[in-house]
Amino acid sequence: MNYLGRRLIRTVLLLVGVSVLCFLFTEMAPGSFFDDMRVNPQISPETIAMLRSHYGLDQPLIVRYGRWVKSALHADLGYSIAYNVPVAPLLWGRAQNTLLLSVTAMLLTWLIAVPLGVWTAARRGKALDKTTSIGVSLLVAIPEVVIAVALLAIAVRWRVLPIGGMKSEDLDGLPLWVRIKDIAEHMLLPVIVLTLVDSALVVRHVRAAVLEILEAPFVQATRGFGISRSRVLFRHVLPAAANPAISLFGLSLAGLLSGSLLVEVICGWPGLGPLILDATLSRDFYMVVGGIMVSTIFMLGGNLIADIVLTVIDPRIRTGAPDAL
């Protein structure tokens, strides 16, 4: 079986494994959605038992898992007890908001971080490299929560950006560009936080990868021929340094749905973050499972895409060459 076939089978097995663990751990977590109802004297135990039966929560875990798998294969991820609607459409609506935020941040991150990483590596030890290294170290050391709260505080103090939500009220009837501008203004703060945090990581990895290749004997040998620096960089260094960067890009794709959850909660962006947090706190079983599974699909899909790209650009991975860089 070829490399991609093996990779696909592994992905499906991982998905099954995550779904089993997700069901198991969510079930094992203390409390349930109906705990609040139990302390309410106006709701009888019979009513609660009826509701549990209605949502299928009175069935054994294995039965519930079997039913869920069967419906999940038809894109039905169960029913939200808290919202009283099917999980999948609710998740998809919020996932679109999350993707708008995270895809924008990811594009900005890679557009800024890759040239900066290559540039600083090519000018190792110079002022630009030192300044960038200090900035990157600070950004890596400071938790994204702190950066988000600090920028939020600045935005509130100076009233430079709208805080919370995705758009202003009373925008109906206004031209399209005004609505787009309004969403862009609301996005700016969480996008800046995500871009700063992710860029620091990508700059570090790209710089390290390029530096490693610049020190490689085959690059030294090439320099000895008198070949121009730009040809050495573009023909030898960047293709060789691309592998770790592509793997990292796969992780970026993988984190599109899960990477921004905390920032969404802090900045009040109506994405998957606040939805999954609320679902977890209220023990909304199928919403929690659905949210985790959608994030997992993105995670595995991102890694799979990165692996496919790597096999396309580097045939040694297909053949399993031991000294593939």
Add this chain to the structure above:
Amino acid sequence: MPSSLTTDVSSSNPLLRVKALCKHYVRGHVWKKRVSIQAINQVNFEIAAGHTLALVGTSGSGKSTVARCITRLERPETGHIWIEGTDIARLGSRELSPFRRAIQMIFQDAITSMNPRFSAAEVIEEPLLIQGRSRAERREIAEALIQDVALSPGWLDRSVMEFSGGQRQRLAIARALTLQPRLLVLDEALSGLDLSTQAQIANLLLDLQSKRCLTYLLISHEMGLVARMADTVAVMANGQIVESGDLEQVLTDPQHMETKNLLASVKVTELKLAAGAPS
């Protein structure tokens, strides 16, 4: 003074002459105390055209730093490197370009000294790109060179990953010859090979030397190989040349403790056999 020692090659017009070469590295960074390490200090030697000088010494003695300075992969702080009368020690990258062709280096690890994504043809032809040769010309030269190092022209389109260690070292030699250099710096180029392959490559290098009138700077810690290939020997320790002279003189009458230690690791009979002398 050890620092003023030179080899005994007395040539009025040496191909390479190195004088008072110094190079130091600075280790440490903003969080760690910066320490200056003197890698080579006041190194002097010269090599006559068509001859082989062996630069020997233990690991860390500064041999490879000398090689990297001569090939100008490193810029020495002070000193001179005259190649056919021109001092290249201070030249900028543009002025250095024609001299890069004259000096080529063959690295110890042939596996990592070639871009693993390249075919054999790409490896050999790449130096020709800077000369603006046509595709057909480059192919013709590559076919001739690969035959010169006793490999089949039919292998040109194979990936370098498909070659064995010895074959890759032959490929590295072919690549180094592409620009028709006058001086080849062999930086432990035969060290990682088994004895049989090492002997084959050594023979190949000796053949090429006689055919093309090549000059070799052989960097090695293997005295057997040195005895087989070198005309003169310079022994390095702590970044300086501590002893130098004709091969026979250094092998039979070593003066410095470093030379004696190096020779102690090899049986004298082996050295004589390697040098072709009667045992």
